[in-house]
Amino acid sequence: MLLRRIYQFLMIYLLGVLCLLVIKVAADLSDYVIPGIDALWLSVRDVGWRYVVDVLDTLRVAVIGQVLSIGMALFIGILGRQATWFGSFIKVAAYNVQAYPIVAIAPIIFILLGDGFVSRLLIAAMICYFPLLLSVVGIMSQPIPDVEHFYRQTGRMRWQLEVKIRSFENLSKLTTVIVGSATLAMAGTIVAEFIAASAGIGYSIRIALYQSDLAKILVALFMIGITLSIYQGILEWVGSAVKKVWAR
Amino acid sequence: MLLECHNIQFRYPGSETLLFHDLHLKFDTPGFHALFGPSGVGKSSLAKIISGHLVPEGGVVRFNGKGRPLYGYNLERLPGWSSVGRHLDRVTPGHHRALKEKLVSAFDLEAIMDQHFSQLSLGQQNRINLLRYLVQDFDALIMDESLANVDEKTRGHILLTIKTIFPDVLFLYISHNVVEVATFCRDIQVLRGTHKSPRVVKVQGRDCRSGADVDRQLLQNTMLEIMNAA
Amino acid sequence: MGILTGRKVLMALLCIGLWLTVVDIGPLSADQAVSYRLKWLINMSTVGDVYAEAQGLFASEGLTVALKPGGPERDAIRELELGHADFGVASADQVIHALAKGSPVVVLAQLFQANPLQWIYFKDRVQIDTPADFKGKTVGVTFGKNDEIIMRTLLARAGVPESGVRLYSVRLDYTPFFSGRADLWPVYINSQGVEIGQRLEAAGERIAFFNPEAHGVRFVANSVVTSERLKSERPELVERFLRALLAGWQSAVDPANTETALAAVRQYDRDTTLEVLRAQLEATRPLIQSPGGPAVGYIDIAAWEQTEAMMRQYGQIDRAVDVGRRLRKP
Numbered sequence: 001m002l003l004r005r006i007y008q009f010l011m012i013y014l015l016g017v018l019c020l021l022v023i024k025v026a027a028d029l030s031d032y033v034i035p036g037i038d039a040l041w042l043s044v045r046d047v048g049w050r051y052v053v054d055v056l057d058t059l060r061v062a063v064i065g066q067v068l069s070i071g072m073a074l075f076i077g078i079l080g081r082q083a084t085w086f087g088s089f090i091k092v093a094a095y096n097v098q099a100y101p102i103v104a105i106a107p108i109i110f111i112l113l114g115d116g117f118v119s120r121l122l123i124a125a126m127i128c129y130f131p132l133l134l135s136v137v138g139i140m141s142q143p144i145p146d147v148e149h150f151y152r153q154t155g156r157m158r159w160q161l162e163v164k165i166r167s168f169e170n171l172s173k174l175t176t177v178i179v180g181s182a183t184l185a186m187a188g189t190i191v192a193e194f195i196a197a198s199a200g201i202g203y204s205i206r207i208a209l210y211q212s213d214l215a216k217i218l219v220a221l222f223m224i225g226i227t228l229s230i231y232q233g234i235l236e237w238v239g240s241a242v243k244k245v246w247a248r
Numbered sequence: 249m250l251l252e253c254h255n256i257q258f259r260y261p262g263s264e265t266l267l268f269h270d271l272h273l274k275f276d277t278p279g280f281h282a283l284f285g286p287s288g289v290g291k292s293s294l295a296k297i298i299s300g301h302l303v304p305e306g307g308v309v310r311f312n313g314k315g316r317p318l319y320g321y322n323l324e325r326l327p328g329w330s331s332v333g334r335h336l337d338r339v340t341p342g343h344h345r346a347l348k349e350k351l352v353s354a355f356d357l358e359a360i361m362d363q364h365f366s367q368l369s370l371g372q373q374n375r376i377n378l379l380r381y382l383v384q385d386f387d388a389l390i391m392d393e394s395l396a397n398v399d400e401k402t403r404g405h406i407l408l409t410i411k412t413i414f415p416d417v418l419f420l421y422i423s424h425n426v427v428e429v430a431t432f433c434r435d436i437q438v439l440r441g442t443h444k445s446p447r448v449v450k451v452q453g454r455d456c457r458s459g460a461d462v463d464r465q466l467l468q469n470t471m472l473e474i475m476n477a478a
Numbered sequence: 479m480g481i482l483t484g485r486k487v488l489m490a491l492l493c494i495g496l497w498l499t500v501v502d503i504g505p506l507s508a509d510q511a512v513s514y515r516l517k518w519l520i521n522m523s524t525v526g527d528v529y530a531e532a533q534g535l536f537a538s539e540g541l542t543v544a545l546k547p548g549g550p551e552r553d554a555i556r557e558l559e560l561g562h563a564d565f566g567v568a569s570a571d572q573v574i575h576a577l578a579k580g581s582p583v584v585v586l587a588q589l590f591q592a593n594p595l596q597w598i599y600f601k602d603r604v605q606i607d608t609p610a611d612f613k614g615k616t617v618g619v620t621f622g623k624n625d626e627i628i629m630r631t632l633l634a635r636a637g638v639p640e641s642g643v644r645l646y647s648v649r650l651d652y653t654p655f656f657s658g659r660a661d662l663w664p665v666y667i668n669s670q671g672v673e674i675g676q677r678l679e680a681a682g683e684r685i686a687f688f689n690p691e692a693h694g695v696r697f698v699a700n701s702v703v704t705s706e707r708l709k710s711e712r713p714e715l716v717e718r719f720l721r722a723l724l725a726g727w728q729s730a731v732d733p734a735n736t737e738t739a740l741a742a743v744r745q746y747d748r749d750t751t752l753e754v755l756r757a758q759l760e761a762t763r764p765l766i767q768s769p770g771g772p773a774v775g776y777i778d779i780a781a782w783e784q785t786e787a788m789m790r791q792y793g794q795i796d797r798a799v800d801v802g803r804r805l806r807k808p
Contacts, residue, residue, distance in 0.1 A: 031579035033559045039579070042796075111651050146325045150377075153299070153318050154384050156339065168329055198647040207622030211794060212553055212575050246329045 001240075002233030009229040013222055020218075035215035043215035051204060051216075055223040058189050058200040059231060061117065065124030066185035070178065072129050077136030078163055091137060098130040103191060110196040120192040120200065127188030128181040135177040139170040168246060175239030179232050186228050250312050250418055251275045251298065251388060257306035258290075258297060265442065267293055271307070273437050273448045280411050280419045282429045282453065283390075285439035285478055291422050294439065295319055295390045298420070313387030317418070320381045321392035322374055326365040332376050333361030336383070344383045347413070351379050354409045356402065370397035375406065382410070388418035396423075407432045408458040430470040431456050438477040449477040512719060513544040515554040515566040517700055520547050520746035521669055522758035525739050526589065526766070526774075527567075530726020532742040539718040547746075555583050558705045565719055570698035570785045570801075571624045577799040582706035585782075585805045586720050587775035589727065590699040592691055592765045595625055597662040598671060601684040604661045609636035609693055618648040618655060618663040625664040628690050628697050631788050635694070662688065668761040673754055696781040697788060709806075724775040731763045731774070777805045 017040075024034040031039045080090035106123050113119045140163065147165050151157040167174060193202025201220050208216035252274035259266045267290045275281050283291045296302040298309055299319035311317060326335050340348045352358055355375045360368055368376065378394045395403045410419065411432070423429050429436055433453040440447055451473045456462050516524050527545060530536055536543040546563065548554065554566025555576045567589065568576075576583050597617065599606055604615060609632040619626045626645075633643060646660040652674065655663035665671045667687060678685050690697070702723065709716050730739040740755050747755070767774050779802050786801045 027560075029559055030576070030581040032576040032581035033556050035579070107651065110649070111653055115647070115649055146323050147327055149324055150320070150326075150339075150380065153320075153381075154339070164329075165327055168327060196649040198649070209551070210620065210622035212555075212572055 001236050002230065005229040005233040005236075006226065009225050013225055017218065031215070032212065033214070035218065039215045040218060043213070043219045047204070047216055047219060051201060051220055051223045054199070054201040054204045055220075055227050058186065058193065058202065058224075059227055061120045061200065062124050062182070062185040062189040063231070065121050065189060066128055066178075066182055068121070069125040069129030069132055069181065069185065072125065073132035073136045076133055077140045078159070080137050081140035087141075094130075094133055094137075098133075102127050102188065103195070106192060106195050115196045115198050120189055120197050123192035124185050124188035127191070128184035131184065132177060132181050135173065139173060140166055142166065142170075144169045171239070171243050171246070175236065175243075178239070179235045182232050182235055183228060186224065186231075190224065250278060251317070252310045253294070253298065253307065254310065255307035256294075256297060256304050256309070258293065258302065258304040260293075267442065268297075268304070268307075268447070271447055273450075275418060275420070275435055275437075277434075278387075278416050278418045279434045280407070280421060280432055280455065281435040282421045282423065282433035282437065283439060284423070284426070284429050284436050284451075284474060286441070287424070289439040289441055291439055292321070292392055295392055295420065295422060299390055311388065313418070314385065315387075317388035317390055317420070318381055318384065318386045319390045319392065320378060320394050322377070322394050322396040324377045325373070326376065326380075328364055328366055330364075331362050332357075332365055332368070335365075336361075336376070336380060339380050340383045341385065344385075348379070348383045350413070351382055351409075355379055355406055371399060371402070374398050375402075378406075382414070386417065388420070390420040390422065392422045393424070394421075400428075403428065404432075408456075412458050426471050426474055427467075430454060430467055430474055431462055436470075436474060438474055440478060451477055510540050510715070511542040511544065512564040512715070513546060513562070514719075515546045515552060515557050515563040516548040517552075517554065517567040517569065518548045520545075520743065521750070522743055522747075522755060522762050523594070523666070523669060523700065524567075525743050525759060525762060526727025526730040527723065528742040528746060529730035529735075529739050530722050532745065533726065533729065533738065535722040535726050535729075536719070539722040541715075541718060541722065543719070543722075555581055555703060558583060558703065558708075564708060565702060565704050565723075567700050568703050569624060569700055570782060571627070571789060571794065573701065573703060573804070574786050574789050574795060574799055574801055577801060577804060578795040578797060583703050583804065584706050584709050585701050585703055585777060586709075586716065587702040587724060587806065588698060588777045588782075589701060589775065590765050591768065591771060591776065591778065593628075593697050593699040594666045594668045594671075594762075594765050595628065595664060595697070595699065596667045596671065596690070597629075597688040598655070598665045598674065598685055599662045599688065600678075601686050603658065606662070606686070606688050609633060610638060612636070612662075613638050613642045615661040616644040616646050616659065618646045618660045620648045620664065621645075624697055627788050627792050627794065628695055630792055631695050631697075632690055632693060668758055668765055672757045672761050673750070676754065676757065695788075696778075696784050698778065698781050698785045701777075702775075720775070727766060728774045731759075731766045733763075779805060 020034050021037070023029070024036065035043070076090055076094050080087045080094065102123055105126075109119050109122055113122065144165055147169065148157065148162065151161060189200065190202035190205070193200035194206050197203055201224060205217055205220050208220065253271060256268045256271040257266060258268040271294070283294065285291050293302060296319065297304050298317055300316045301319065326332055336348060336352075352361070357372065357375055357379065360372055360376075365373060365376070374395050374397050378391065381389055395406060398406065407428070421429065421433055430453050432455070434455040436451040436453045438449045438451055440449065451470065454462055454467055454470055514527070516527060518524070520528060531543060531545055548567065553572065554563060554568045555572055557563035558566055559581055565586075573583060573585060605611065612633060617629060619629050625648075629645070630640070633640065646654060648664060652663060654660045665674060667689075671687060675685055702720070704716060729735050730742070736756070736759060739759060740752065743755060744752065750758070772778070782801050782805060786795070786799060789795050790798065
């Protein structure tokens with residue numbers, strides 16, 4: 001699973017670079033527009049290790065942001081799962097908050113909280129929590145009558161048990177959503193860093209853009225892609241391990 | 249009177265026609281009774297009205313027992329995160345431990361207690377689901393095709409066991425198997441199509457008990473009576 | 479056979495798509511339409527460009543010019559090479575970066591004779607007379623951009639070790655400067671400098687600007703660029719464009735044309751008040767042409783060479799590009 005993700009990413013990345021090189025040769029473009037292999041290699045040598053550190057810093061924020069948003073989505077999803085007034089209020093409030101594009105809110109966050117760790121974390125969490133919330137609300141508000149019936153009949157149903165049943169029955173769906181949200185958490189962190197932070201791979205991409213250095217950006221994209229593939233692979237593995245242990 | 253449905257009016261949301269119009273039926277004594285009828289006449293709907301899962305537009309359900317009748321059906325599943333044995337332990341009240349062991353043995357389920365529900369055959373799934381209802385405190389249980397996937401011999405054995413162990417409980421058995429219903433049930437309420445009147449016809453079943461032989465002629469007469477009523 | 483034909487058609491379509499993407503020949507068609515990519519959004523730093531357009535100076539040279547506003551993700555030099563633009567505005571560091579990577583870009587004119595980048599500070603908080611006064615201060619710089627190079631050069635020349643100054647990463651807002659987390663903050667003297675300066679002075683603050691050029695650090699700013707190919711293949715077109723453009727700039731900074739120049743910018747920049755625009759135009763004039771200084775568009779070769787040397791020194795380019803060879807000879 002993990003290896004498959006890695007080689008699939010490598011294939012896509014190499015294909016992308018190959019396309020760029022074909023365009024470069026076909027249109028006789030300079031390294032300024034599309035860097036050649038040698039320019040790419042030089043950039044790897046110059047900034048490769050620094051970018052590894054940067055991308056790990058970004059991943060650290062993304063992971064914490066994702067964990068926070070999973071917690072937040074579960075909390076709101078569980079509160080909003082019931083077809084009550086309160087449930088519907090929670091859902092509407094959560095959806096409305098998401099209606100504002102995070103990129104538009106981000107500058108306010110940076111002004112209020114500065115350009116450090118907390119702002120990056122908050123933006124990452126905000127970007128990845130909504131799809132999670134939609135899925136969690138969907139899963140949590142959908143009864144599993146064939147399993148829940150007995151507990152309701154016998155007066156044993158508690159909200160914890162209801163959440164447990166619905167989570168277990170939808171574990172594959174939840175795993176897929178969590179794996180997908182990893183991409184959003186990473187993208188959110190990078191966007192935050194790109195806009196205003198002073199650390200992480202998004203910040204490095206910003207500097208590379210200032211310097212019009214596409215080679216560095218391609219190296220950064222590689223680091224982001226490979227890190228994200230590994231992270232997603234690990235999440236998938238954890239998901240299937242949880243399922244195995246839970247269903248044992 | 250133990251259970252009575254009085255003047256029940258019911259239609260499904262969005263439907264213009266009534267499924268039940270002034271429906272009456274009652275069961276006076278405990279024992280193994282049946283709701284019989286062709287598909288779509290409303291057996292399961294009536295069972296859900298009796299157990300309180302559906303609320304009728306009019307009429308009343310009277311039950312002279314503890315709480316509401318329980319309602320179990322054949323498609324129910326046990327949660328997948330633990331073995332069926334562990335699940336049974338959790339849902340069996342302390343004072344029914346011995347009963348549980350007895351039923352596990354009678355239902356021939358000892359060998360599968362360590363397995364998960366999804367690993368069982370459909371027949372085993374039916375039996376374990378029924379068993380967990382039987383170990384609850386209840387005065388009435390509706391068994392909606394609860395043994396649909398169990399082979400005939402085992403099914404007969406289980407029904408006789410239930411009748412022996414729970415002589416003072418009201419069972420409403422919903423099944424399409426006319427032989428089984430005629431053989432094991434006492435009062436058979438035959439539900440008929442919406443256009444027929446009366447809507448329900450009561451037929452006396454053979455109410456076969458453990459160790460007693462069935463008079464084949466009488467059984468055939470009962471079966472004919474049921475088929476004619478339907 | 480059918481499959482082969484399908485493949486051939488697909489390949490042909492792909493090739494045409496690729497060709498249209500990378501080799502845009504539209505702007506150079508018979509109607510003399512050209513496209514001109516600016517460096518930033520239209521504001522007072524583009525006054526000459528919009529003036530030439532609004533006053534029909536391009537039209538009088540037989541040109542229809544599509545003025546395209548720039549932005550942080552726009553790069554005129556890339557667009558020249560890809561054929562999406564015929565002329566553009568780029569800063570000297572962009573030009574030198576591009577040359578270091580083999581881009582066939584040439585500089586036609588230097589719009590800013592003085593770099594508008596300066597550092598604003600509160601007089602009541604710090605006193606900065608020479609670069610040596612930066613010692614112990616927190617100075618805002620945009621890492622990766624030319625203000626970082628300029629500041630590092632200033633510090634090196636003043637003998638201030640990098641450990642002696644705290645460089646603060648500049649991003650979106652001015653809060654770190656206003657709140658005192660940074661003592662100096664980089665601004666463009668003719669745009670943000672005017673706006674913020676006015677606001678702070680209205681609030682009773684005493685502010686000042688530190689100008690690197692006054693201390694010998696000359697880093698060239700916005701210039702007009704085109705591709706080597708266009709310059710050699712269509713010299714008359716380049717001349718006509720340049721003539722109209724520089725005439726526009728010349729007139730725009732002429733105090734006699736103040737109202738016309740303001741109106742030209744205001745057409746695009748509706749968020750800035752007329753009063754601020756007027757002050758910005760005032761601040762822009764000396765950057766374009768100082769009294770007794772060279773003509774509008776003059777290319778200061780020495781300043782370009784110094785810019786290249788600074789970039790080389792701070793590792794922004796890994797080889798000499800001999801930028802003087804890519805500057806248009808008068």
